[in-house]
Amino acid sequence: MELLSNQAFWIGLAQIIWINIILSGDNAVVIALAARSLEPRQQKQAIFWGTAAAVVLRVALTIVAVKLMQLPWLQLAGGVLLLWIGVQLLNDGDEDENGDEKSHSGLMAAIRTILVADLVMSLDNVIGVAAAANGNMALLVLGLAIAIPIVIFGSTLMIKIMTRYPVIVTLGAALIGWVGGETIVSDKMVEPIVPHHSFGFYAAAVLGAVLVVATGKYLQGRKASSATPA
Incomplete structure (x- = not known):
């Protein structure tokens, strides 16, 4: 009860929630891109489990965030991984999934992509959350838990928008490429x-966005050419 009556606790909680609202935009885009090719029931599963697991990982990451940020080449490798994820997500919607086994495989692949992308994209963001929590683990866990429905709502909304306006898929992939480019040059050895x-x-950042979209469109073109009968 003393914790709940502490003004500093509520100020810190408000700061963490606000930070997560600001930073959840790109995560919602990744989740929506990863889940958009699944059937509606599996979309909900991928969004929920992917987001929940990502938040748990983010809690663990926040605890060691400062030390991780000092590791050389970590962000560079993470940025390259994000570029690859962006290209893959731009092409995933073209895959035909048939049968329960492939459907399950698609769900697990989507959750895995969400986890990896969120982990990489959160490397520098979690420092702000850790600073707001100021070592208070209860505050950290509660603040990040509140972020779950925010990201789930944003992801669900993004899937609906992507279905109606396919160009958003390309813009989402470009955003991932942008973050990937920023992450690469934020590495301790490159900064x-x-x-x-x-x-x-x-x-x-611009080069990362252009690289992801150009590569993704090139692979889409090759796939379409190989699928067209001679």
Whole structure:
């Protein structure tokens, strides 16, 4: 009860919720892209379990976030992984899934993609959450738990928008590429060469977005050509 009557607790909780609302946009896009090719029932399962597991991982990541950020080449490798994920997500919607086994495989693949992408994209974001929690584990867990329905709602809404406006899929993949480019140049070993918010920093983000979309469209074209009868 003393914890609940503590003004600092409520201020910290509000800060964590606000940080998660701001940072949940790109995560909702990843989840929607990963789940969009599943049937409606599995979409709900992928969104729920993917989001819940991602939040649990984010709690663990936040605890060691400061130390992880000091590891050389970690963010560079994570950024390259995000570029690959963006290309894969841009093409996943073209796959035909038939049968229970393939359907289950698609669900597990979507959840796995959500986990990996959220983990990489949260490397620098969790520092803000850790600072707001100020070492209070109850505050950290509660704040991130409240973020679950926010991300679930955002993901569900994004899937509906993507179904109605397919161009959003391309824009979503471009966003992942943008974050991937930013993550690469945010690495401890690269940041001294390409400082944050410099021209090179944003150029890397743009290059990441263009690379993901261009590669994804190229692979889509090849797939369509190979599927067309001679």
